Amino acid sequence: MADSAQAQKLVYLVTGGCGFLGEHVVRMLLQREPRLGELRVFDRHLGPWLEELKTGPVRVTAIQGDVTEAHEVAAAVAGAHVVIHTAGLVDVFGRASPETIHEVNVQGTRNVIEACVQTGTRFLVYTSSMEVVGPNTKGHPFYRGNEDTLYEAVHRHPYPCSKALAERLVLEANGREVHGGLPLVTCALRPTGIYGEGHQIMRDFYRQGLRLGGWLFRAIPASVEHGRVYVGNVAWMHVLAARELERRAALMGGQVYFCYDGSPYKSYEDFNMEFLGPCGLQLVGARPLLPYWLLVFLAALNALLQWLLRPLVLYAPLLNPYTLAVANTTFTVSTNKAQRHFGYEPLFSWEDSRTRTILWVQAAGSSAQ
Ligand SMILES: NC(=O)c1ccc[n+]([C@@H]2O[C@H](COP(=O)([O-])OP(=O)(O)OC[C@H]3O[C@@H](n4cnc5c(N)ncnc54)[C@H](O)[C@@H]3O)[C@@H](O)[C@H]2O)c1
Ligand SMILES: CC(C)CCC[C@@H](C)[C@H]1CC[C@H]2[C@@H]3[C@H](O)C=C4C[C@@H](O)CC[C@]4(C)[C@H]3CC[C@]12C
DSSP: OOSOTTTOOEEEEEETTTSHHHHHHHHHHHHHOTTEEEEEEEESSOOGGGGGGGGSSSEEEEEEOOTTOHHHHHHHHTTOSEEEEOOOOOOSSSSSOHHHHHIIIIIHHHHHHHHHHHHTOOEEEEEOOGGGTOSOTTOOOEEEEOTTOOOOOOOOSHHHHHHHHHHHHHHHHTTOBOTTSOBOEEEEEEEOEEESTTOHHHHHHHHHHHHTTTEEEOOSOTTOOBOEEEHHHHHHHHHHHHHHTTTTHHHHTTEEEEEOOSOOOBOHHHHHHHHHTTTTOEEEOSSOSSOHHHHHHHHHHHHHHHHHHTTTOOOOOSOSHHHHHHHTSOEEEOOOHHHHHHOOOOSSOHHHHHHHHHHHHHHHHHHHO
16 A cells, blocks of 8 residues: 555455444545545445445445355455454344354454455454453453553453454464465454444433433442443544554554543443433432342343243343443553554544534434334
8 A cells, every 4th residue: 555645546345334333434434534445335234324425436335245254255355455344243132142243253353364365455453342351250340451451351251252362363363474475464443332323222221211201220330430432533543543554564563452532431321321411311329229239130130031031032131240240340441552553542522522422312312202
């Protein structure tokens, strides 16, 4: 990609490009990547909004495909200069089997890597996750940690296990020779809990509050800090990392970067209220209304019910033993590695991120009524 930006127009591929994060990456690339000649959007489920993007100067190619199908991935990757791999099963609610989560998140990532090697694509940015690190199975807090913080990253849940394995595959692939004889350059970005326009869990909390007459009931202590990051800033970090990966290959290749911004450190529920409060909801209780042991019991009951009902119906509530543990464990990051390595600074302030999210929640809520 050494030619000047004006001379050579590049081909980008975004896997999972129709997802919550993927859509923001697609739109950010079209707005802020001047070298873009063709943008390929690869997803199992293509969004109708893609059609509106085809009227611009950049060629937008929608590809309906499955990352678990190696030949479909290879066909999509062939000829691309850069791959941004966001496709994945983000399932901590038991909707998909552990095997399926592994197949998509690990084998799908393996297929992307092998497609880059076989077709000569040299630059790969992978969307990893904070959960590659923690919270761990022992509930150890991770307080304002960074990429070098020592932490016992032990997991049992299929989702964090799959993300950790996929991330390792991506980092180990850095330096492999691709078709044409040049080295593959990879990096992985670890967002904390992403929020913003399109965040379905936030929408579900809002609708739950509307159903309960405008009330939500505290379940998590306010003292538990959770790191959250605005989706627009996550998209921006992906665009920037993809742009700088060639120029700074020696520095960035094989590296991981936490992805966060100026969003305040708060408990998961208190943070959500930054948006749900202005939308008319109130969080009842300065402390959790139910004792922790009762929440543990209810979470275990939900897990049992999910198992019993699985042959008949999918029962996948927000509360389960894993989500309760994650929600009750402090996990916040504080680092400048992405800034030092490729100049990342959040594109959206906290105030702007908050306003945009509130407007979206209000629109999403009104569409629910
Ligand atoms: N949401 C978060 O808080 C968060 C935080 C950190 C990292 N991440 C990571 O970001 C990425 C995107 O997450 P998201 O929140 O946007 O999830 P999402 O479910 O909204 O988007 C994932 C996209 O991948 C697509 N996909 C799933 N399986 C596929 C397959 N087999 N083949 C092709 N496409 C497939 C889906 O159709 C969807 O459009 C994931 O890799 C996730 O692990 C998410
Ligand atoms: C019913 C309550 C006790 C729990 C409700 C909140 C729960 C659903 C939330 C709390 C923490 C959330 C996770 C956290 O933001 C980080 C990630 C990593 C990311 O890669 C995928 C999403 C995930 C797992 C969030 C899912 C929703 C969680 C568990």
